Amino acid sequence: MPSAAHDPAAAREPAPSLGFGLGLRPAHYAAILDGGDAGIDWFEAITENHLVGGGRPLHVLDAVRDRRPVVLHGVSLSIGGIDPLDFDYLARVRALAARVEPAWISDHLCWTGVDGCNLHDLLPLPYTAEALAHVVPRVQAVQEFLGRPLVLENVSSYVDYVSSECREWEFLAELVARTGCELLLDVNNVYVSHRNHGFDPVAFLDGLPRGAVRQLHLAGHSDLGTHVIDTHDAPVREEVWALYAHAVRRFGPLPTLLERDDAIPPLPELAAELAHARQVAAGVRARAA
Numbered sequence: 001m002p003s004a005a006h007d008p009a010a011a012r013e014p015a016p017s018l019g020f021g022l023g024l025r026p027a028h029y030a031a032i033l034d035g036g037d038a039g040i041d042w043f044e045a046i047t048e049n050h051l052v053g054g055g056r057p058l059h060v061l062d063a064v065r066d067r068r069p070v071v072l073h074g075v076s077l078s079i080g081g082i083d084p085l086d087f088d089y090l091a092r093v094r095a096l097a098a099r100v101e102p103a104w105i106s107d108h109l110c111w112t113g114v115d116g117c118n119l120h121d122l123l124p125l126p127y128t129a130e131a132l133a134h135v136v137p138r139v140q141a142v143q144e145f146l147g148r149p150l151v152l153e154n155v156s157s158y159v160d161y162v163s164s165e166c167r168e169w170e171f172l173a174e175l176v177a178r179t180g181c182e183l184l185l186d187v188n189n190v191y192v193s194h195r196n197h198g199f200d201p202v203a204f205l206d207g208l209p210r211g212a213v214r215q216l217h218l219a220g221h222s223d224l225g226t227h228v229i230d231t232h233d234a235p236v237r238e239e240v241w242a243l244y245a246h247a248v249r250r251f252g253p254l255p256t257l258l259e260r261d262d263a264i265p266p267l268p269e270l271a272a273e274l275a276h277a278r279q280v281a282a283g284v285r286a287r288a289a
Contacts, residue, residue: 018042018069018103018255020274025260029060031267037068039271044257047074047105051092065100071215072097073184074107076118079138079152080125081111090145097146103255104214106151106184109135109172126161127171132178139179151214153184156192156221156230167199169207176212183208185251186217187244188230188259191237195228205247213251218244218277219259233262235273241280248284256281 019041024032031037043064049057050072064070074093078086097105110122125131143150152175154168166174172183185208194201220234236244236258248254258274 017253018071020278021071021255021257022270022274023073023257023259023261024061024064024070025264026057027264028267028270029056033060033063036267037271039275040068042069042071042103042255044071044073044259045100045102047072047093047096047107048076050096050100051089061100069103070100072100072102072105074105075122076112077107077142078110078112079107079142079150080109080131080135081113082134083114083116085138085141087145090142094146097148104151104182105146105148106153106215108155109152109175110155122155124155124157124159124161124168125171127164127166127168128161129165132171132174135175136178139175139181143179143181149180149182151182151184153186153217154189154193156186156189156196158196158227158229160197167204167207168193169204173207173209173212176209181212182214183212184215184217185213185247185254186219187247188217188219188221188236188240191240191243192221192228192230195223201243202246205243205250208251210251213254216244216247216251216254216256217259218256231262232259236277241276244277245280245284248281249288253281253285 021042021044022040024043024045045061050061052058061070093105108122110124112122113119139150154172175181176183190201190204218236218240219230219232220236222229222231256277258270258277260270
């Protein structure tokens with residue numbers, strides 16, 4: 001696979017840092033609407049939860065948007081799939097974006113189904129020249145339709161493809177170079193995949209182009225000894241905090257988002273964990289200065 005000779009993202013203005021955010025979840029709707037979101041700078045909303053003409057999730061998103069920046073984070077674009085792109089879905093995403101004016105729109109570099117069947121999982125691609133040639137025009141088409149760069153997240157993975165010709169971070173770098181898309185770097189996913197596949201997680205971070213990373217994700221996982229699963233049901237582990245510190249050193253003070261999707265604690269508990277992310281990032285910057 002050819003190496004990235006030109007990075008379109010490098011010429012863009014640095015992304016403004018929104019600060020430290022939290023995934024918008026129904027368990028916290030009441031607390032947020034009651035003003036309990038102190039210490040949370042912005043919210044990330046799951047796109048598919050709000051692609052309707054009304055209902056409580058959309059009402060809450062409108063209310064949150066009135067007081068905080070938001071971003072949209074999708075789970076069903078299937079940018080790496082072989083089914084045709086779903087432009088009806090993309091039209092609804094574009095309409096939602098016009099309504100809430102997100103700072104950016106993200107999804108995952110993965111495939112989620114085949115022959116119209118959604119498997120409700122984020123499945124990795126083989127990292128081959130053929131897969132890259134397939135994904136590039138799909139990313140370009142989505143970006144043209146939405147009128148903005150697409151931000152793509154690295155997924156956690158549990159299988160490798162024998163056909164892969166390069167490392168995941170090399171594939172991501174080449175995709176950025178060819179499309180001008182941006183990256184959502186999920187630090188926990190890097191750690192999970194590192195444990196499952198044995199690569200160097202620092203090499204993953206160092207192999208990504210600095211100018212392309214728009215956002216960072218933090219989350220907890222389940223360590224089963226022989227393998228690790230990205231469960232989002234526990235606090236961030238120390239190993240992931242250490243990798244996050246390296247990401248801040250390399251990429252700077254990017255917007256950082258804490259994800260929690262199961263065993264969700266009260267909002268103040270997650271706000272305290274988010275405050276720890278602030279401390280880690282501030283410590284990195286202080287040492288650099």
